[in-house]
Amino acid sequence: MASGKKKNVVTSYLNKVNIKKTSNLGQILTDTYGAEGARNLFAAFDAIEMKKDIDHVNDRYDFIHSDFDFSMLMTCFQDADIIRNTCAWLNSIRKQFGKTVLDIGCGNGIITCFLASILPESTFLAVDASANAITIAKEIRSRLGLENIVFMNSDYTKLAGKQFDTVLALRVLDENCSLEKCRFQAFSEQLETRKKQYNTQLNLLSDLVAPAGNLIIMDMDKNDTSSLAMLDLLRERSMVLTKFQFLSCREGDMKYDDLYTAFVAEKTPAPVTYARLFSQWSSIYFAGAGNEGYKDSEADFMLELCEAGARKGYATFHPVTKEKTGMFFICDYKDREDFFILYQKNQSFSRLGIYPIAQKPEAEKLLAEDRQQDEAARFVTIDIN
Numbered sequence: 119m120a121s122g123k124k125k126n127v128v129t130s131y132l133n134k135v136n137i138k139k140t141s142n143l144g145q146i147l148t149d150t151y152g153a154e155g156a157r158n159l160f161a162a163f164d165a166i167e168m169k170k171d172i173d174h175v176n177d178r179y180d181f182i183h184s185d186f187d188f189s190m191l192m193t194c195f196q197d198a199d200i201i202r203n204t205c206a207w208l209n210s211i212r213k214q215f216g217k218t219v220l221d222i223g224c225g226n227g228i229i230t231c232f233l234a235s236i237l238p239e240s241t242f243l244a245v246d247a248s249a250n251a252i253t254i255a256k257e258i259r260s261r262l263g264l265e266n267i268v269f270m271n272s273d274y275t276k277l278a279g280k281q282f283d284t285v286l287a288l289r290v291l292d293e294n295c296s297l298e299k300c301r302f303q304a305f306s307e308q309l310e311t312r313k314k315q316y317n318t319q320l321n322l323l324s325d326l327v328a329p330a331g332n333l334i335i336m337d338m339d340k341n342d343t344s345s346l347a348m349l350d351l352l353r354e355r356s357m358v359l360t361k362f363q364f365l366s367c368r369e370g371d372m373k374y375d376d377l378y379t380a381f382v383a384e385k386t387p388a389p390v391t392y393a394r395l396f397s398q399w400s401s402i403y404f405a406g407a408g409n410e411g412y413k414d415s416e417a418d419f420m421l422e423l424c425e426a427g428a429r430k431g432y433a434t435f436h437p438v439t440k441e442k443t444g445m446f447f448i449c450d451y452k453d454r455e456d457f458f459i460l461y462q463k464n465q466s467f468s469r470l471g472i473y474p475i476a477q478k479p480e481a482e483k484l485l486a487e488d489r490q491q492d493e494a495a496r497f498v499t500i501d502i503n
Protein backbone atom coordinates (compact mmCIF):
# COMPACT_ATOMS: atom_id res chain seq x y z
CA MET A 119 0.00 0.00 0.00
CA ALA A 120 0.99 3.61 -0.30
CA SER A 121 3.69 5.17 1.83
CA GLY A 122 2.96 7.81 4.49
CA LYS A 123 3.88 10.60 2.11
CA LYS A 124 1.65 9.25 -0.63
CA LYS A 125 -1.21 8.82 1.82
CA ASN A 126 -0.95 12.49 2.73
CA VAL A 127 -1.48 13.51 -0.86
CA VAL A 128 -4.69 11.51 -0.85
CA THR A 129 -5.84 12.63 2.58
CA SER A 130 -5.30 16.29 1.88
CA TYR A 131 -7.15 15.98 -1.44
CA LEU A 132 -10.10 14.17 0.17
CA ASN A 133 -10.23 16.81 2.91
CA LYS A 134 -10.26 19.50 0.26
CA VAL A 135 -13.22 17.95 -1.58
CA ASN A 136 -14.89 17.01 1.70
CA ILE A 137 -15.09 13.25 1.14
CA LYS A 138 -15.20 11.43 4.44
CA LYS A 139 -16.52 8.02 5.27
CA THR A 140 -20.03 7.95 6.67
CA SER A 141 -22.09 4.97 7.68
CA ASN A 142 -25.44 6.53 8.50
CA LEU A 143 -27.09 7.73 5.33
CA GLY A 144 -30.48 8.30 7.01
CA GLN A 145 -28.88 10.68 9.48
CA ILE A 146 -26.91 12.75 6.99
CA LEU A 147 -29.88 13.02 4.63
CA THR A 148 -32.13 14.07 7.52
CA ASP A 149 -29.56 16.63 8.68
CA THR A 150 -29.36 18.06 5.18
CA TYR A 151 -32.90 17.74 3.78
CA GLY A 152 -35.10 17.30 6.89
CA ALA A 153 -37.01 14.12 7.82
CA GLU A 154 -39.56 14.37 5.03
CA GLY A 155 -36.94 15.27 2.42
CA ALA A 156 -34.90 12.21 3.46
CA ARG A 157 -37.97 9.94 3.25
CA ASN A 158 -38.78 11.21 -0.23
CA LEU A 159 -35.23 10.61 -1.40
CA PHE A 160 -35.25 7.04 -0.09
CA ALA A 161 -38.62 6.38 -1.77
CA ALA A 162 -37.38 7.80 -5.09
CA PHE A 163 -34.21 5.71 -4.92
CA ASP A 164 -36.15 2.54 -4.11
CA ALA A 165 -38.42 3.16 -7.09
CA ILE A 166 -35.40 3.42 -9.40
CA GLU A 167 -33.77 0.29 -8.00
CA MET A 168 -37.01 -1.64 -8.60
CA LYS A 169 -36.89 -0.84 -12.32
CA LYS A 170 -35.71 -3.61 -14.54
CA ASP A 171 -35.53 -1.80 -17.86
CA ILE A 172 -32.40 -1.03 -19.74
CA ASP A 173 -32.17 2.59 -18.56
CA HIS A 174 -32.03 1.53 -14.94
CA VAL A 175 -28.28 2.13 -14.51
CA ASN A 176 -28.43 5.54 -16.10
CA ASP A 177 -31.46 6.52 -14.02
CA ARG A 178 -29.66 5.47 -10.87
CA TYR A 179 -26.62 7.64 -11.55
CA ASP A 180 -28.69 10.58 -12.78
CA PHE A 181 -30.57 10.36 -9.50
CA ILE A 182 -27.46 10.04 -7.29
CA HIS A 183 -25.93 13.06 -8.99
CA SER A 184 -29.12 15.11 -9.19
CA ASP A 185 -27.66 17.91 -7.07
CA PHE A 186 -24.24 18.77 -5.73
CA ASP A 187 -24.80 18.13 -2.01
CA PHE A 188 -26.69 14.89 -2.62
CA SER A 189 -23.96 13.61 -4.95
CA MET A 190 -21.28 14.31 -2.35
CA LEU A 191 -23.28 12.75 0.50
CA MET A 192 -23.95 9.63 -1.52
CA THR A 193 -20.27 9.45 -2.42
CA CYS A 194 -19.33 9.69 1.27
CA PHE A 195 -21.76 6.87 2.07
CA GLN A 196 -21.25 4.56 -0.89
CA ASP A 197 -17.71 5.17 -2.08
CA ALA A 198 -15.46 6.92 0.46
CA ASP A 199 -13.35 3.89 1.30
CA ILE A 200 -12.89 2.71 -2.25
CA ILE A 201 -12.09 6.23 -3.43
CA ARG A 202 -9.41 6.59 -0.75
CA ASN A 203 -7.89 3.20 -1.56
CA THR A 204 -8.07 3.73 -5.30
CA CYS A 205 -6.48 7.18 -5.12
CA ALA A 206 -3.66 5.78 -2.94
CA TRP A 207 -3.06 2.95 -5.41
CA LEU A 208 -3.21 5.24 -8.46
CA ASN A 209 -0.80 7.60 -6.73
CA SER A 210 1.62 4.73 -6.21
CA ILE A 211 1.57 3.97 -9.97
CA ARG A 212 1.47 7.60 -11.13
CA LYS A 213 4.68 7.14 -13.14
CA GLN A 214 2.84 4.73 -15.41
CA PHE A 215 0.49 7.44 -16.62
CA GLY A 216 1.12 8.99 -20.02
CA LYS A 217 0.41 12.44 -21.37
CA THR A 218 -3.14 11.72 -22.51
CA VAL A 219 -5.59 9.98 -20.20
CA LEU A 220 -9.14 8.78 -20.83
CA ASP A 221 -11.36 7.99 -17.84
CA ILE A 222 -14.49 6.08 -18.83
CA GLY A 223 -17.47 6.13 -16.47
CA CYS A 224 -15.87 8.87 -14.35
CA GLY A 225 -19.04 9.46 -12.27
CA ASN A 226 -18.81 12.79 -10.45
CA GLY A 227 -15.11 12.95 -11.25
CA ILE A 228 -13.69 12.76 -7.72
CA ILE A 229 -10.98 10.30 -8.77
CA THR A 230 -10.32 12.01 -12.12
CA CYS A 231 -9.84 15.36 -10.37
CA PHE A 232 -7.41 13.74 -7.93
CA LEU A 233 -5.34 12.37 -10.82
CA ALA A 234 -5.47 15.65 -12.71
CA SER A 235 -4.17 17.43 -9.61
CA ILE A 236 -1.22 15.06 -9.07
CA LEU A 237 -0.44 14.82 -12.81
CA PRO A 238 -0.57 18.42 -14.00
CA GLU A 239 1.43 17.61 -17.16
CA SER A 240 -1.21 15.14 -18.38
CA THR A 241 -4.46 16.04 -20.07
CA PHE A 242 -7.61 14.15 -19.20
CA LEU A 243 -10.79 13.35 -21.08
CA ALA A 244 -13.41 11.95 -18.71
CA VAL A 245 -16.75 10.65 -19.93
CA ASP A 246 -19.88 9.45 -18.23
CA ALA A 247 -23.24 8.31 -19.54
CA SER A 248 -25.00 10.29 -16.81
CA ALA A 249 -25.47 13.96 -17.72
CA ASN A 250 -25.99 14.84 -14.06
CA ALA A 251 -22.72 13.18 -13.02
CA ILE A 252 -20.90 15.29 -15.61
CA THR A 253 -22.52 18.49 -14.31
CA ILE A 254 -21.24 17.72 -10.79
CA ALA A 255 -17.80 16.75 -12.12
CA LYS A 256 -17.51 20.13 -13.87
CA GLU A 257 -18.45 21.87 -10.64
CA ILE A 258 -15.75 19.99 -8.68
CA ARG A 259 -13.21 20.74 -11.42
CA SER A 260 -13.97 24.45 -11.27
CA ARG A 261 -13.87 24.54 -7.44
CA LEU A 262 -10.41 22.98 -7.62
CA GLY A 263 -9.32 25.28 -10.44
CA LEU A 264 -8.16 22.36 -12.61
CA GLU A 265 -7.53 23.15 -16.26
CA ASN A 266 -6.32 19.82 -17.57
CA ILE A 267 -9.62 17.89 -17.67
CA VAL A 268 -12.43 17.89 -20.20
CA PHE A 269 -15.60 16.25 -18.90
CA MET A 270 -18.04 14.96 -21.50
CA ASN A 271 -21.48 13.40 -21.27
CA SER A 272 -21.09 10.36 -23.49
CA ASP A 273 -21.47 6.62 -23.61
CA TYR A 274 -17.92 5.36 -23.77
CA THR A 275 -18.87 2.63 -26.22
CA LYS A 276 -19.46 5.43 -28.73
CA LEU A 277 -15.88 6.73 -28.50
CA ALA A 278 -13.92 5.49 -31.47
CA GLY A 279 -10.97 6.36 -33.63
CA LYS A 280 -8.90 8.04 -30.94
CA GLN A 281 -6.21 6.52 -28.76
CA PHE A 282 -4.87 7.52 -25.35
CA ASP A 283 -1.65 6.81 -23.49
CA THR A 284 -3.64 5.71 -20.47
CA VAL A 285 -7.22 4.47 -20.27
CA LEU A 286 -8.96 4.09 -16.93
CA ALA A 287 -12.00 1.90 -16.37
CA LEU A 288 -12.79 2.15 -12.69
CA ARG A 289 -15.88 0.24 -11.54
CA VAL A 290 -17.54 0.48 -14.91
CA LEU A 291 -16.98 -2.74 -16.89
CA ASP A 292 -19.35 -4.90 -14.88
CA GLU A 293 -22.13 -2.43 -15.55
CA ASN A 294 -21.66 -2.91 -19.26
CA CYS A 295 -21.69 -6.71 -19.30
CA SER A 296 -24.59 -8.93 -18.51
CA LEU A 297 -22.71 -10.98 -15.95
CA GLU A 298 -24.87 -14.00 -15.37
CA LYS A 299 -24.00 -16.10 -12.39
CA CYS A 300 -21.56 -18.85 -13.24
CA ARG A 301 -20.17 -19.66 -9.83
CA PHE A 302 -21.17 -23.30 -10.00
CA GLN A 303 -19.63 -23.96 -13.38
CA ALA A 304 -16.37 -25.86 -13.61
CA PHE A 305 -13.33 -23.60 -13.65
CA SER A 306 -12.61 -23.83 -17.38
CA GLU A 307 -16.29 -23.48 -18.28
CA GLN A 308 -16.62 -20.46 -16.01
CA LEU A 309 -13.56 -18.86 -17.57
CA GLU A 310 -15.08 -19.23 -21.05
CA THR A 311 -18.40 -17.77 -19.87
CA ARG A 312 -16.68 -14.77 -18.35
CA LYS A 313 -14.52 -14.26 -21.43
CA LYS A 314 -17.62 -14.13 -23.62
CA GLN A 315 -19.17 -11.60 -21.27
CA TYR A 316 -16.18 -9.25 -21.22
CA ASN A 317 -15.15 -9.72 -24.84
CA THR A 318 -16.83 -6.69 -26.44
CA GLN A 319 -15.76 -4.31 -23.67
CA LEU A 320 -12.16 -5.39 -23.78
CA ASN A 321 -12.04 -5.17 -27.58
CA LEU A 322 -13.18 -1.61 -27.28
CA LEU A 323 -10.86 -0.74 -24.43
CA SER A 324 -7.75 -2.23 -25.99
CA ASP A 325 -8.49 -0.25 -29.18
CA LEU A 326 -8.62 2.95 -27.14
CA VAL A 327 -5.11 2.42 -25.75
CA ALA A 328 -2.17 3.71 -27.80
CA PRO A 329 0.78 1.37 -28.44
CA ALA A 330 2.95 1.12 -25.31
CA GLY A 331 0.12 2.73 -23.36
CA ASN A 332 -1.61 1.37 -20.29
CA LEU A 333 -5.09 0.20 -19.50
CA ILE A 334 -6.02 0.46 -15.84
CA ILE A 335 -9.00 -1.55 -14.67
CA MET A 336 -10.55 -1.72 -11.24
CA ASP A 337 -13.70 -3.67 -10.58
CA MET A 338 -15.40 -5.69 -7.90
CA ASP A 339 -13.74 -9.05 -7.36
CA LYS A 340 -16.51 -11.58 -7.78
CA ASN A 341 -14.49 -14.32 -6.24
CA ASP A 342 -14.54 -16.23 -9.50
CA THR A 343 -12.68 -16.21 -12.81
CA SER A 344 -13.62 -12.64 -13.83
CA SER A 345 -10.18 -11.09 -13.39
CA LEU A 346 -8.52 -14.06 -15.02
CA ALA A 347 -10.91 -13.83 -17.97
CA MET A 348 -10.10 -10.15 -18.42
CA LEU A 349 -6.39 -10.83 -18.29
CA ASP A 350 -6.67 -13.67 -20.82
CA LEU A 351 -8.63 -11.45 -23.19
CA LEU A 352 -6.12 -8.65 -22.78
CA ARG A 353 -3.19 -10.95 -23.46
CA GLU A 354 -4.88 -12.15 -26.61
CA ARG A 355 -4.87 -8.46 -27.60
CA SER A 356 -1.13 -8.05 -26.90
CA MET A 357 -1.68 -6.44 -23.53
CA VAL A 358 0.47 -7.62 -20.68
CA LEU A 359 -0.17 -7.39 -16.98
CA THR A 360 2.34 -5.15 -15.19
CA LYS A 361 0.62 -4.49 -11.85
CA PHE A 362 -2.00 -6.31 -9.85
CA GLN A 363 -3.49 -5.30 -6.53
CA PHE A 364 -6.41 -6.24 -4.32
CA LEU A 365 -8.22 -3.29 -2.78
CA SER A 366 -10.34 -4.01 0.24
CA CYS A 367 -12.93 -1.57 1.50
CA ARG A 368 -16.06 -1.33 3.57
CA GLU A 369 -18.72 1.14 2.53
CA GLY A 370 -21.80 2.56 4.16
CA ASP A 371 -23.34 0.31 6.78
CA MET A 372 -21.78 -2.89 5.40
CA LYS A 373 -20.60 -5.45 7.91
CA TYR A 374 -17.93 -6.92 5.65
CA ASP A 375 -15.25 -5.65 3.32
CA ASP A 376 -15.74 -5.73 -0.42
CA LEU A 377 -12.78 -6.83 -2.43
CA TYR A 378 -11.80 -5.15 -5.68
CA THR A 379 -9.14 -6.15 -8.16
CA ALA A 380 -7.08 -3.40 -9.69
CA PHE A 381 -4.54 -3.94 -12.43
CA VAL A 382 -2.49 -2.32 -15.14
CA ALA A 383 -2.10 -3.92 -18.56
CA GLU A 384 0.46 -2.51 -20.97
CA LYS A 385 -0.15 -2.58 -24.69
CA THR A 386 2.77 -4.14 -26.50
CA PRO A 387 2.92 -3.42 -30.20
CA ALA A 388 3.01 -6.98 -31.46
CA PRO A 389 1.08 -10.20 -31.72
CA VAL A 390 2.26 -13.26 -29.85
CA THR A 391 3.34 -16.89 -30.43
CA TYR A 392 6.17 -18.13 -32.52
CA ALA A 393 6.88 -21.27 -30.61
CA ARG A 394 9.21 -22.76 -33.17
CA LEU A 395 11.45 -19.72 -33.26
CA PHE A 396 11.38 -19.56 -29.54
CA SER A 397 12.64 -23.06 -29.13
CA GLN A 398 15.35 -22.50 -31.77
CA TRP A 399 16.53 -19.35 -30.08
CA SER A 400 16.34 -20.64 -26.60
CA SER A 401 18.35 -23.71 -27.46
CA ILE A 402 21.02 -21.69 -29.24
CA TYR A 403 21.37 -18.60 -27.14
CA PHE A 404 20.07 -19.49 -23.77
CA ALA A 405 21.83 -22.78 -23.37
CA GLY A 406 23.67 -22.55 -20.09
CA ALA A 407 22.21 -19.16 -19.30
CA GLY A 408 19.89 -20.47 -16.66
CA ASN A 409 16.78 -19.92 -18.70
CA GLU A 410 14.74 -22.25 -16.56
CA GLY A 411 11.97 -20.73 -14.53
CA TYR A 412 10.35 -18.40 -17.04
CA LYS A 413 6.82 -17.66 -16.16
CA ASP A 414 4.26 -18.06 -18.93
CA SER A 415 3.92 -14.32 -19.37
CA GLU A 416 7.67 -14.02 -19.84
CA ALA A 417 7.63 -16.87 -22.30
CA ASP A 418 5.17 -14.94 -24.46
CA PHE A 419 7.45 -11.96 -24.38
CA MET A 420 10.32 -14.25 -25.25
CA LEU A 421 8.49 -15.41 -28.33
CA GLU A 422 8.13 -11.86 -29.48
CA LEU A 423 11.77 -11.19 -28.79
CA CYS A 424 12.77 -14.18 -30.82
CA GLU A 425 10.57 -13.24 -33.68
CA ALA A 426 11.89 -9.71 -33.70
CA GLY A 427 15.48 -10.89 -33.57
CA ALA A 428 15.05 -13.54 -36.18
CA ARG A 429 13.24 -11.39 -38.66
CA LYS A 430 15.19 -8.20 -38.49
CA GLY A 431 18.17 -6.43 -37.07
CA TYR A 432 20.66 -7.64 -34.58
CA ALA A 433 21.09 -8.91 -31.10
CA THR A 434 24.12 -8.25 -29.02
CA PHE A 435 25.01 -11.31 -27.10
CA HIS A 436 26.94 -11.19 -23.90
CA PRO A 437 27.89 -14.79 -23.18
CA VAL A 438 27.35 -16.02 -19.70
CA THR A 439 30.37 -17.14 -17.79
CA LYS A 440 30.48 -18.98 -14.50
CA GLU A 441 31.83 -15.87 -12.80
CA LYS A 442 29.30 -13.42 -14.13
CA THR A 443 25.77 -14.02 -15.20
CA GLY A 444 24.70 -10.55 -16.28
CA MET A 445 23.24 -10.45 -19.75
CA PHE A 446 21.57 -7.87 -21.98
CA PHE A 447 20.00 -8.05 -25.37
CA ILE A 448 18.92 -5.11 -27.43
CA CYS A 449 16.87 -5.98 -30.47
CA ASP A 450 15.11 -3.98 -33.10
CA TYR A 451 11.42 -4.59 -33.17
CA LYS A 452 10.28 -6.28 -36.31
CA ASP A 453 8.96 -3.89 -38.95
CA ARG A 454 8.80 -1.05 -36.47
CA GLU A 455 10.98 1.99 -36.16
CA ASP A 456 9.39 3.32 -33.02
CA PHE A 457 10.16 0.51 -30.56
CA PHE A 458 13.02 -1.67 -29.51
CA ILE A 459 13.31 -4.61 -27.14
CA LEU A 460 15.53 -4.83 -24.11
CA TYR A 461 15.99 -8.13 -22.37
CA GLN A 462 17.99 -8.29 -19.21
CA LYS A 463 18.76 -11.33 -17.17
CA ASN A 464 21.00 -12.27 -14.33
CA GLN A 465 20.89 -14.93 -11.67
CA SER A 466 18.22 -13.26 -9.59
CA PHE A 467 15.87 -11.72 -12.12
CA SER A 468 14.94 -11.40 -15.72
CA ARG A 469 13.22 -8.45 -17.28
CA LEU A 470 11.97 -8.04 -20.76
CA GLY A 471 10.32 -4.99 -22.21
CA ILE A 472 9.34 -3.26 -25.40
CA TYR A 473 10.37 0.37 -25.15
CA PRO A 474 9.94 3.54 -27.19
CA ILE A 475 12.90 4.10 -29.47
CA ALA A 476 13.77 7.33 -27.65
CA GLN A 477 15.01 5.22 -24.75
CA LYS A 478 17.38 3.16 -26.89
CA PRO A 479 20.50 5.33 -26.30
CA GLU A 480 20.01 4.87 -22.57
CA ALA A 481 19.70 1.11 -23.01
CA GLU A 482 22.83 1.06 -25.16
CA LYS A 483 24.68 2.94 -22.43
CA LEU A 484 23.57 0.30 -19.96
CA LEU A 485 24.79 -2.39 -22.25
CA ALA A 486 28.16 -0.67 -22.66
CA GLU A 487 28.53 -0.34 -18.90
CA ASP A 488 27.81 -4.00 -18.50
CA ARG A 489 30.46 -4.78 -21.07
CA GLN A 490 33.03 -2.66 -19.26
CA GLN A 491 32.30 -4.35 -15.98
CA ASP A 492 33.27 -7.67 -17.35
CA GLU A 493 36.38 -7.22 -19.42
CA ALA A 494 37.03 -10.91 -19.58
CA ALA A 495 33.72 -11.63 -21.25
CA ARG A 496 33.76 -12.20 -24.97
CA PHE A 497 31.39 -9.98 -26.84
CA VAL A 498 29.69 -11.17 -29.95
CA THR A 499 27.43 -9.19 -32.19
CA ILE A 500 25.25 -11.52 -34.16
CA ASP A 501 23.69 -10.49 -37.42
CA ILE A 502 20.57 -12.57 -37.46
CA ASN A 503 19.76 -12.14 -41.12
Ligand SMILES: C[S@@+](CC[C@H](N)C(=O)[O-])C[C@H]1O[C@@H](n2cnc3c(N)ncnc32)[C@H](O)[C@@H]1O
Nearest residue numbers: 179223224225246247248272273274288289290
Ligand atom coordinates in the same frame (compact mmCIF):
# COMPACT_ATOMS: atom_id res chain seq x y z
C1 LIG B 1 -19.73 2.89 -9.94
S1 LIG B 1 -19.62 4.36 -10.87
C2 LIG B 1 -17.86 4.59 -10.90
C3 LIG B 1 -17.45 6.04 -10.91
C4 LIG B 1 -15.94 6.25 -10.88
N1 LIG B 1 -15.29 5.61 -12.01
C5 LIG B 1 -15.38 5.69 -9.59
O1 LIG B 1 -14.79 4.60 -9.60
O2 LIG B 1 -15.52 6.36 -8.55
C6 LIG B 1 -19.95 3.83 -12.54
C7 LIG B 1 -20.13 5.01 -13.51
O3 LIG B 1 -20.02 4.51 -14.84
C8 LIG B 1 -20.96 5.18 -15.65
N2 LIG B 1 -21.20 4.33 -16.84
C9 LIG B 1 -21.70 3.07 -16.89
N3 LIG B 1 -21.70 2.63 -18.17
C10 LIG B 1 -21.17 3.62 -18.94
C11 LIG B 1 -20.91 3.77 -20.34
N4 LIG B 1 -21.18 2.79 -21.20
N5 LIG B 1 -20.35 4.91 -20.79
C12 LIG B 1 -20.07 5.92 -19.92
N6 LIG B 1 -20.31 5.84 -18.60
C13 LIG B 1 -20.85 4.71 -18.09
C14 LIG B 1 -22.16 5.37 -14.75
O4 LIG B 1 -23.00 6.43 -15.22
C15 LIG B 1 -21.48 5.68 -13.41
O5 LIG B 1 -21.31 7.06 -13.24
